[in-house]
Amino acid sequence: MYVLKHGIKKNAERRWALPDRVFFGHGACVILAGTFLKHPPLGGFYGERIIPGEGFSGNHIYVTNGVIAFDYHGYSSCSLLLEHHAKAWSSRHPGWLCAITRVDFDLLDNAELNRRKMLGPDQYLHDPISRAERFLRRRSHAEAAAKALAIAMR
Template identity: 80%
Template sequence: MYVLKHGIKRNPERRWALPDRIFFGHGACAILAGTFLKHPPLEGFYGERIIPDEGFSGNHIYVTNGLIAFDYHGYCARERLLEHHERSWASRNAGWHCMIAKVDFDLLDKTELNRRKMLGPDQYLQDPIPRARGFSSEETTRKPRQERSGLQRRWRPTTGRLFPIRHRRCAACWSIPGSAAARLR
């Protein structure tokens, strides 16, 4: 899980300068979900909200049809998204628990979002709706990730091949037998 440096969310310029995936994963998830629902590329999607217990952070909004979910990660299985979110927050905050609720408000309405301690579209440095529209259309046309032997792979458009991704801090990536990092230990 990516952790923002202190103060970035309070600084409009620094927040706007974040890469799309981090921008929509740290505070603008409601804008991404609301934009997706305005012109859904697939039928049957609705918004769901992860609401952490009192005193904890970790609020998140995504869209789902009950099986497939879409958020700043792109498309994935709903259960996988929920497991990832819970595992990430629980590893940083002992006793972290949440509930899942269907979104029953307009995700692009400033008043409704502010009532739930989220920013509305007109409270960012620039309009995030075109940015969200571009991000979601990019994600819907991207080739799906494939997993082989536990190693995450991504499509490289320039060569037309899949290549492995290793995250600097991801124990799963660096503990694969035969990997360069495992040989250096």
Template identity: 60%
Template sequence: MYVLKPGIKRDPVRRWALPDRIFFGHGACHILAGVYLAAPPLARFYAERIIPAEGLPGAHVYVTDGRLAFDYHGYSLRTRLLAHHRRGWAARFEGWEGAVAPVDFPLLDTSVLNARRMRGPDQYLHDPVPRARSFIDRVDHADAAGRALRRGLETVGSDT
């Protein structure tokens, strides 16, 4: 799990300079999810969020069809994404727990996001929406989703 150096998230210039995966994995995941859903490359995806227990860090927003998930890592099985997220935060914060909930609010609306302690698209150094679109457009979604499903089947087959 990548850990940001202190102060980066508060410094708009340093935050914007992060590589895409780190930028979207540390504070702009909801922007990536919102842009994905604005023009979904695969059908039946919706957003979910991980809400950490009170006072703990580790919130995350991703899109899923219930089996696959897409976030700054690309495609993976939803169960793997959730397990990876939990392991990473639990390794840093003993007793870390989080709940998964459907996202029932617009992911690109600043006032709605601010009410949930998230930044709106107009609150970054530059507009993150084109950056997210470019990140999403670099992916061959059908191929990447298929690979994630096959990896999941291989793992299930190796457990028997």
């Protein structure tokens, strides 16, 4: 987990200047997931959301087929992604807990995202969907997913 310096997420220029993995790991995960689902490089994936318990941070959205997951880290087993996320947040915030829910809203719709206290694609300094598309094009999806599946099946 990346820890940002105070104020970066509130500053559009500084936020946009973050490296892709950090950008998509700190709030723009929803844009990455929504872009993945809009033109899926692999079939059978859907969005899931990590919703932290009352008073905690740590919201995250990723895509999964139920066995493997994709987010700003790339492909991994779903259980390892969730374990990593929980470990990172609970190490900084004792008592951290969360719920996992299937996404039932449009991940690229400003109003839907704002209703859930997330930024929509039109609320970034530049075009985050184009940035997510470039991020996704740099991946060998079939190969990376196969490796993650092999690890998940051990």
